[in-house]
Amino acid sequence: MKKQLIMEKALELFAKQGFEATSVQQITEHCGISKGAFYLSFKSKDELIQALIDHFMNQMTVDIDYVVKNTNRNELLYKFYYTIFHTTYQHSDFARLLLKEQSHTFNNDLFQKLHYYDHLLENTILVMLDQLYGEQVRETKYDLMYCIKGFMHTYSHLFVFYNIPLDLNELTQSLVEKTNLLAQHTTVPFMTEELVGMFKSPINEEVTKEQILDILEKKIVEMDDSLERESLLLLQEQLEETTYRPVIIRGLIENIRNHPDCKWISFLLRRYYDF
Known part of the structure; x- marks a missing residue:
């Protein structure tokens, strides 16, 4: 609870002053806690910023991954764009900070963290393109992936920085139409798998069973008694000694998927079990 309080209050200050201009002293005063209490939760301001990045990017990564893996082909592109912009809009204060400040404030570790999430997003987009268009975009899917990322970045700026009234349904339908046109009519590829590989994040994206x-x-220690905590305990047992059928494992992961504190672990477990 204290970590959550610090993150919420720090974000208020970051939104007004920026990352660099906000000190740990200001954060503790705004929270009404001592510096000692702050450092029990976070080793540094950079670690706090990283926790905020994780919170925002975990939400987006997990929600998009779930949409791509659990939506029928006819609705997939619409739900993909809708989820992207809905999440960005919900967290617009932090999205504005990321877009505005990362180029001159972030150290190398924070940049690598963002590159890691960016690579996860690219992989999810490529999976979606294979589901939607298959062989039709075999030569152009990497160009199309970068076009989709460009749409996400450009249109996010409009309502994050300029407070343009957002009709999420209209925006989503417009981008679905544009993406389909590009997929159907783009014939000259530029990006290749080899070229994309040059930008791959050096951070290992595979999480081990031990991790x-x-x-x-x-997470189990942090959780109160609940269905989610019981599911986490059973999933822990399953990882230590395989006993359950895939359908039961899938059900346990589904039990925790919507809990705000369990989204990332549900994502990691789905990847581990290839659900």
């Missing part, structure tokens, strides 16, 4: 177990153990 997942470590995250599970910490």
Whole structure:
């Protein structure tokens, strides 16, 4: 609860002053806590910023991944764009900070963290393009992936920085139409798999079973008694000693998917079990 308080209050200050101009002293005063209490939760201001990045990017990554893996082909592109912009709009204060300040404020570790999430997003988009268009975009899917990322970035600026009234349905339908036209009529590829590989994040995107177990153990300690906590305990047992059928594992992951504190672990477990 204290970490959550610090994150919420710090974001208020970051939104007004920016990352660099906000000190730990200002954050603790705004929270009404001591510096000692702050450092019990976060080792530094950079670690706090990283926690905020994780919170925002986890939400977007998990929601998009779920949409791509659980939406029928006819609705997939619409739900993909809708989820992207709805999440950005919900977290517009932090999205504005990321877009405005990362180029001159972030250190290398924070940049690498953003590159990691960006790579996850690219992989999800490529999976979606294969589902939507298959062989039709075999030569152009990397160009199309970058076009989709360009749409996301450009249109996010409009309502994050300029407060343009947002008709999310109209925006989504417009981008679905544009994306379909590009997929159908683009014939000259520029980006290749080899070229894209040059930009791959150096951070290892594969999370091991031991890392997942470590995250599970910490999450179980934090959770109150609930269906989600019981599901986490059963999933922990499953990782330590395989006993359940895939349908039961899938059901346990579904139990925790919508809990705000369990979204990321549900994403990691779905990837681990290839659901």
